[in-house]
Amino acid sequence: xxxxxxxxxxxxxxxxxxxxxxxxxxxxxxxxxxxxxxxxxxxxxxxxxxxxxxxxxxxxxxxxxxxxxxxxxxxxxxxxxxxxxxxxxxxxxxxxxxxxxxxxxxxxxxxxxxxxxxxxxxxxxxxxxxxxxxxxxxxxxxxxxxxxxxxxxxxxxxxxxxxxxxxxxxxxxxxxxxxxxxxxxxxxxxxxxxxxxxxxxxxxxxxxxxxxxxxxxxxxxxxxxxxxxxxxxxxxxxxxxxxxxxxxxxxxxxxxxxxxx
Amino acid sequence: xxxxxxxxxxxxxxxxxxxxxxxxxxxxxxxxxxxxxxxxxxxxxxxxxxxxxxxxxxxxxxxxxxxxxxxxxxxxxxxxxxxxxxxxxxxxxxxxxxxxxxxxxxxxxxxxxxxxxxxxxxxxxxxxxxxxxxxxxxxxxxxxxxxxxxxxxxxxxxxxxxxxxxxxxxxxxxxxxxxxxxxxxxxxxxxxxxxxxxxxxxxxxxxxxxxxxxxxxxxxxxxxxxxxxxxxxxxxxxxxxxxxxxxxxxxxxxxxxxxxxxxxxxxxxxxxxxxxxxxxxxxxxxxxxxxxxxxxxxxxxxxxxxxxxxxxxxxxxxxxxxxxxxxxxxxxxxxxxxxxxxxxxxxxxxxxxxxxxxxxxxxxxxxxxxxxxxxxxxxxxxxxxxxxxxxxxxxxxxxxxxxxxxxxxxxxxxxxxxxxxxxxxxxxxxxxxxxxxxxxxxxxxxxxxxxxxxxxxxxxxxxxxxxxxxxxxxxxxxxxxxxxxxxxxxxxxxxxxxxxxxxxxxxxxxxxxxxxxxxxxxxxxxxxxxxxxxxxxxxxxxxxxxxxxxxxxxxxxxxxxxxxxxxxxxxxxxxxxxxxxxxxxxxxxxxxxxxxxxxxxxxxxxxxxxxxxxxxxxxxxxxxxxxxxx
Numbered sequence: 001x002x003x004x005x006x007x008x009x010x011x012x013x014x015x016x017x018x019x020x021x022x023x024x025x026x027x028x029x030x031x032x033x034x035x036x037x038x039x040x041x042x043x044x045x046x047x048x049x050x051x052x053x054x055x056x057x058x059x060x061x062x063x064x065x066x067x068x069x070x071x072x073x074x075x076x077x078x079x080x081x082x083x084x085x086x087x088x089x090x091x092x093x094x095x096x097x098x099x100x101x102x103x104x105x106x107x108x109x110x111x112x113x114x115x116x117x118x119x120x121x122x123x124x125x126x127x128x129x130x131x132x133x134x135x136x137x138x139x140x141x142x143x144x145x146x147x148x149x150x151x152x153x154x155x156x157x158x159x160x161x162x163x164x165x166x167x168x169x170x171x172x173x174x175x176x177x178x179x180x181x182x183x184x185x186x187x188x189x190x191x192x193x194x195x196x197x198x199x200x201x202x203x204x205x206x207x208x209x210x211x212x213x214x215x216x217x218x219x220x221x222x223x224x225x226x227x228x229x230x231x232x233x234x235x236x237x238x239x240x241x242x243x244x245x246x247x248x249x250x251x252x253x254x255x256x257x258x259x260x261x
Numbered sequence: 262x263x264x265x266x267x268x269x270x271x272x273x274x275x276x277x278x279x280x281x282x283x284x285x286x287x288x289x290x291x292x293x294x295x296x297x298x299x300x301x302x303x304x305x306x307x308x309x310x311x312x313x314x315x316x317x318x319x320x321x322x323x324x325x326x327x328x329x330x331x332x333x334x335x336x337x338x339x340x341x342x343x344x345x346x347x348x349x350x351x352x353x354x355x356x357x358x359x360x361x362x363x364x365x366x367x368x369x370x371x372x373x374x375x376x377x378x379x380x381x382x383x384x385x386x387x388x389x390x391x392x393x394x395x396x397x398x399x400x401x402x403x404x405x406x407x408x409x410x411x412x413x414x415x416x417x418x419x420x421x422x423x424x425x426x427x428x429x430x431x432x433x434x435x436x437x438x439x440x441x442x443x444x445x446x447x448x449x450x451x452x453x454x455x456x457x458x459x460x461x462x463x464x465x466x467x468x469x470x471x472x473x474x475x476x477x478x479x480x481x482x483x484x485x486x487x488x489x490x491x492x493x494x495x496x497x498x499x500x501x502x503x504x505x506x507x508x509x510x511x512x513x514x515x516x517x518x519x520x521x522x523x524x525x526x527x528x529x530x531x532x533x534x535x536x537x538x539x540x541x542x543x544x545x546x547x548x549x550x551x552x553x554x555x556x557x558x559x560x561x562x563x564x565x566x567x568x569x570x571x572x573x574x575x576x577x578x579x580x581x582x583x584x585x586x587x588x589x590x591x592x593x594x595x596x597x598x599x600x601x602x603x604x605x606x607x608x609x610x611x612x613x614x615x616x617x618x619x620x621x622x623x624x625x626x627x628x629x630x631x632x633x634x635x636x637x638x639x640x641x642x643x644x645x646x647x648x649x650x651x652x653x654x655x656x657x658x659x660x661x662x663x664x665x666x667x668x669x670x671x672x673x674x675x676x677x678x679x680x681x682x683x684x685x686x687x688x689x690x691x692x693x694x695x696x697x698x699x700x701x702x703x704x705x706x707x708x709x710x711x712x713x714x715x716x717x718x719x720x721x722x723x724x725x726x727x728x729x730x731x732x733x734x735x736x737x738x739x740x741x742x743x744x745x746x747x748x749x750x751x752x753x754x755x756x757x758x759x760x761x762x763x764x765x766x767x768x769x770x771x772x773x774x775x776x777x778x779x780x781x782x783x784x785x786x787x788x789x790x791x792x793x794x795x796x797x798x799x800x801x802x803x804x805x806x807x808x809x810x811x812x813x814x815x816x817x818x819x820x821x822x823x824x825x826x827x828x829x830x831x832x833x834x835x836x837x838x839x840x841x842x843x844x845x846x847x848x849x850x851x852x853x854x855x856x857x858x859x860x861x862x863x864x865x866x867x868x869x870x871x872x873x874x875x876x877x878x879x880x881x882x883x884x885x886x887x888x889x890x891x
Contacts, residue, residue, distance in 0.1 A: 079450050079523045086515045086549060093553035097587055101561070104583045105572065188577040192570030196561070218337040 007141040014133040017055040021126055024048050029119055032255035038108070041251045048247045056133050056240045058233075059085070077230045084234050088241050091204075095245050098197050099252060105189040108257035112176050113194075114169070118254040121164040122246065125205075128157035129243040136236040142226030144219055151216045154239065155209060162205045165198055190260070197249055201242070208242045211235045268355040269325040270463070276324025277317040277464050284316030285309040302406065303475050307494050308567055310475065314468050314501045321464040322457070327357050330453050342452055346856070357460065359452035362854060364459050365438025366752060368430045369745070371459075373823065375427035375466060382420040384816055386413050386793075391809040393797040406493070407477050413793040415477025415495065422469060422482040422499065425595070426506050428737050429548075430462055432602040433513050435744045436541045438752065440517060442847035442854065443535045445526030445863050445880070450519040458513040461505060468502030471495075481791050483588065486562050486573040486581050497566065500559040507556045510598075514545035514552075526846075526880070528865035535845065535869050536625055540605025543629035547636060548598050551591040558587035582649050589640035596729070597636045600736025601629055604671055604700070606744045607693050611675060612870040613843045614690035615682025619870035621674040631667035639664060645713050646720045654713045661711035668704055672697075683873075688762030689841075692743035695770050699777075700735025703728060706781065721791075724784030731777045742822065749826075750840050754853040755833030761825040765818045772814035779808045844872065844879040 028044045031037055053059045062085060065078035131153040138146030178191030215235045218224065224232055265271055288309035293299050298306065305313065322328050330340045346363065348356050354367055389398045389409075398409030407415060441449055449455045472478060476493025489496050521534070521542050561572045562584065571577025573584045612619045619625065641649060641657040675697055686694070706728040709715045719725060742765070750756045783801045795801065839848040846863055847854065863880040871879075 075523075079519055082522060083451060083454075083515060083519045086518055090511055090515065090549050090553055093550045094557055097554050097557040097590075101572065101583060101587070104586075105578075105580060188571045189579050192564070192568075192572050192579075195568075195570065196564065196572075214335045218335075221337045223337045 007137065007143075010137045010140070011134060013055060014130065014137060017051055017133075018126075018130040020051055021048055021129075022123075025119075025122060025126060028251060028255065032251070033115070036258075038256050041255055045247050045251055049244055052129070052240055052244050052247065056129060057237045057244070073228055073230075077233075080230055080234065084237060088237075091241070092245075094200065095248070098193075098200060099248065102193050102197065102252055105193055106257070109190075109260045110253060110255075110257045111173065111178055111190050111194045112259040113254055114172050115254065117164065117169055117172065118250065121161050121169070122250045124157050124164065125161045125243050125246050128154045128161065129240055131157065132236050132239045136232060139219070139224060139229050139232045140226060144222075144224070147224075147232065148216060148219055151212055151219075155212050155216070158205060158209050158212070158239070162202055162209065165202050165205075169198070170195070194253060197253060201245055201249055204242050204245065208235075208239050211238055264352050265355065268352065269327070269357045269460075270355040273321040273325030273460070273463065274467070277321040277467060279324075280320025281313040281317035283313075283320070285313030288312050301494075303494055307497060310494050311497050311501065311563065311567060314471070314498055318461070318464040318468065318501075318505050321467075322461060325357060325460055325463075327453075327457050327460040343448065343857070357456055359448070359456055360856060361437050361441050361449045361452065361455060362752065362856075364455055365434050365436075367459050368434030368437055368462075371462065371466070372427045372431035372434055372741075373826075375423050375430065376819070377823075378470070379420050379423035379427060380816055380819065382416040382423065384812060386416050386420070387809050387812045389413060389793065390795075391806050392802050393795050393805075395794055398793060405474050405477065410793040411477060411479060414479035414481075414791070415473055417791055418478055418481050418499070419469065419473060422503060423466075424733075425482065425599070426462070426466060426469065426503075428599045428733070429506065429510050431737065431741050432544065432599065433458070433509070435606070435741070435748065436517060436537075436544075436602055437513075439744075439748060439847070440538055440541050441520060441524065442751075442858060443538055443845065444520065444524050444529065445846055445859060446520060446524035447858050449516045450523055451516050454512055455516050458509045458516065461512075462509040465502050465506035465509065468498050468505060472498035472502065483592070484559065484562065485588075486565065486584050487575075489562050490565055490573065497563060500563050504556050504559055507552045510548045511552045514548040517541050517545040518549065526863055526865060530865075532623060532626075533865050533869060534626070536608040536619065536622070536629075537602070537605040539626040540601045540608070540629045543633040544598050544601045546630075547594040547633050551594045551637070553591075554587050555591035555595075558584055558591075561587070582644070582647055585644050585647055585649075586641070589643045590637075593640040593643060594633070594636040596732065597632050599733060600700070601632060603696065603736045603740030605629065606740040607675065607696055608671070609845075610689055610693050610743060610747055611678050612872050613841050613845075614686070614693065615679055615684050616872045617678055617682040618868070618872060618874065619674070620677035620680075621670070622868070622870060624670050625674050628667035628670040631670075632664060635660060635664050635667070642711055642716070645716050658711060658713050662708060664711075665704070665708060672701065672704075687746075687841075688757070688759055688766060689743045689747035691763065691766045692739045692746065695766060696735050696739030696743065698735075699731055699739060699770075699773065702774075702777065703731030703733075703735050706731060719784070721789060722784040723788040723790060724781045726790055727777045727780030727782075727784060730780065734773055734777070745826070747841065749829065749833075750836040751847055751852050751854055753830055753833065754835065754837050755829055756836040756840060757825050757829040757833055761821055765822045765825065768821070769815055769818035772811040772818065775811040776808055776815065779804055779811065783808070844869065846880045849880065849882070 024044055024047060028041060031040055031044070062081055065075065067075070069075060131150045135147045135150030135154060138150060173191070173194060178194055212235055215224075215232050218231065285305040289299050289305055292306065292309075300306065303310065333340055343359060346353050346358050346360060348358075353363055354370065358364060358367075386398070389396055395409060398413045400408050400410065402409045402412075404412055437449070437455065441447070472495035475495040475498055478484075478489070478492040478496040478499055480489045480492055480496070484496070484499065521538055525534075564570050565572050565574065571579040573579045573581045575581065608619060608625050639657060639661045641653055642661045645654055684690075706724075710719055710725060710728060746757055746762055783804050786801050787799050788795055788801055795805075837852045841848065846859070849863075850859060859882070861882045861884065863882045865879065866881045867876050867879050869879050
């Protein structure tokens with residue numbers, strides 16, 4: 001069984017996974033700046049995605065269903081889990097389509113972007129995922145206060161990511177010539193792909209923030225307990241999914257191929 | 262009438278109007294500040310119409326009240342998942358209901374309305390085609406800022422997409438109504454999401470129709486750039502409408518899959534699922550995932566038009582063929598979304614009317630999944646002439662031909678089921694048999710299009726039009742009518758008139774054969790798709806005239822059907838028992854079905870289609886467990 005009943009070991013597992021993800025992200029970055037190894041970057045992204053799906057999104061919970069009473073909260077939760085994962089599967093096709101578009105239009109080139117900022121926002125999103133995991137673990141063990149504190153940190157980091165991309169990165173990209181001027185756009189695929197991919201992802205971050213706000217507020221009102229808190233789990237899984245998408249989008253936009261103007 | 266104005270439908274439409282004005286107003290207000298023109302040909306500018314259309318759809322959902330439970334949930338207020346309907350009679354169907362049976366009927370009626378509109382469009386342009394030269398869609402006329410040929414293009418394109426949406430809603434209709442009953446469930450897994458999936462289709466249909474009035478568009482239903490990148494504003498409304506309708510399909514499918522996985526009665530193992538459930542599951546797997554890609558491809562063209570992002574603009578380094586790949590990745594599997602539920606209906610009803618077990622149950626069940634899965638890897642057969650890499654043609658040709666195998670499995674099974682059966686032919690059975698024959702014709706005319714060498718000749722001719730009308734009529738229209746005639750008594754407690762039903766069938770079927778075979782005939786003689794006129798020297802004037810008569814006869818038969826449908830709700834002969842002598846669980850209880858389905862739960866004790874064998878039946882009702890009521 002992958003999850004234990006002990007709170008400190010649950011939290012410890014979150015830390016270990018976070019360290020793995022951090023190391024892999026740094027590795028990824030240095031691989032990309034020192035030599036051109038597209039396939040290695042893809043392998044690293046897949047490993048990161050697998051870690052997130054298993055240890056943060058708890059995909060194995062799809063198998064843990066209590067068949068005894070069809071009207072129980074546990075049974076309904078099992079049903080909800082399948083529904084959410086199917087939704088994420090469907091959503092993944094949008095992002096997969098964007099990746100196909102990127103590889104078709106840009107191939108082994110990429111837009112010229114600010115590497116420090118790229119690594120920065122990636123780190124912010126990764127750290128937010130870590131706190132999300134702590135928040136969910138706290139809720140699982142009935143620690144409402146801990147959940148609320150960790151969720152606020154997640155929320156602030158998520159907002160930081162969103163603003164970093166939309167307010168800072170988009171403007172910098174415009175200066176790099178990805179978009180000529182607003183209102184008179186003559187932007188080619190390079191800019192189109194960049195704005196489309198980051199925009200679609202940013203929209204999901206935005207909805208994730210709303211979702212976090214809703215469950216935080218409901219937790220404050222005392223709606224959730226250690227036994228009944230599926231919306232918290234769903235918000236966490238959705239938040240990790242947004243991180244999961246970025247695990248692929250970050251190398252696709254910042255690392256793979258050679259930068260062109 | 263007072264009841265109508267306070268209904269969810271009327272409120273939704275009112276708020277959609279407000280939303281459209283608000284969205285368009287915002288953009289119109291901002292544009293002068295940026296030094297851009299505020300108004301354009303259609304009063305608002307194109308970006309204003311797009312935001313307006315989008316806001317309109319959102320306001321519709323808010324105004325109709327279909328999201329109010331979720332809003333309460335977000336504020337921490339719990340609402341029960343199974344409301345009682347406050348409305349009775351017809352009012353139930355224009356208000357938000359969480360009952361899957363009501364939603365199924367809402368879907369079905371909406372589909373019939375859209376079939377009517379799409380059919381009307383077809384009659385208009387079919388009449389123009391009755392002889393060569395331009396008769397009434399001339400270059401002098403002007404309607405909605407379009408001249409005759411442009412109007413022809415718009416009507417032809419809208420006919421395609423309106424019919425596609427009506428098919429999606431029609432299949433969702435009988436799947437929603439029947440699948441939970443077959444499973445023994447009280448409702449779908451997510452009743453609120455189910456209601457949402459239906460109601461979001463209504464603003465989508467409005468958006469699609471709006472495109473007609475905003476200059477139309479001339480791309481056909483496929484909306485290929487670069488043409489769609491410079492078509493009138495109507496193009497954007499079309500994209501937006503399809504995008505919104507896509508969500509209906511995606512979320513509805515999600516619900517079906519979860520319902521099948523989680524809500525089955527005791528003893529209903531995988532190999533005892535009714536065949537229609539297998540078909541619905543296979544359909545839902547496609548619609549859940551692939552639909553995102555048509556949404557994405559249309560969104561990209563929208564953004565190309567709005568922001569100048571040159572995804573598909575070769576002048577900026579974009580690639581128009583990429584659009585076709587993204588588009589067909591959904592739009593080919595989509596045809597299996599249209600036909601698989603219908604083929605499921607055929608397999609479901611056939612044993613009932615031949616009083617024999619369904620031949621090769623497991624093979625049929627797996628063939629639906631097989632078609633669905635193979636369907637994901639055949640899309641580029643629409644693109645043999647598109648200029649894509651030539652080496653792609655061969656693998657896609659073979660994968661396409663592979664579809665014939667699971668489809669063939671279904672045919673052999675149907676023939677073997679009919680073989681030596683005690684056949685009776687009430688109206689539903691007539692439509693089942695008609696569906697089989699028509700779909701056979703559609704299936705046989707498929708491989709020539711899949712084969713590269715012949716497709717290079719057939720591409721974009723009327724032959725293709727004949728082929729897909731055959732598959733859609735055989736795979737959807739005939740089974741859809743069969744399903745309505747068959748389950749109508751379950752929903753109303755009355756049956757539809759048999760005589761009118763038989764007139765409907767015997768009028769529609771021969772007319773349809775004339776129509777589809779005629780389409781293939783003129784196509785082989787050189788008639789091109791999507792063109793308002795043709796050369797009299799082709800010698801196909803008479804053929805086209807006969808085609809037009811056939812089209813009107815089909816329309817007449819559908820009018821007879823609609824009369825029969827609405828008349829029988831009140832005046833039909835009472836039929837409250839097991840009218841078709843079926844083994845299926847929904848027929849073991851009196852009609853019409855009560856609001857919460859089965860009073861007693863049932864257990865599966867036998868095979869679903871063992872007709873004519875002396876066993877204990879498919880299901881057995883059990884005393885409700887003595888647990889406390891919730």
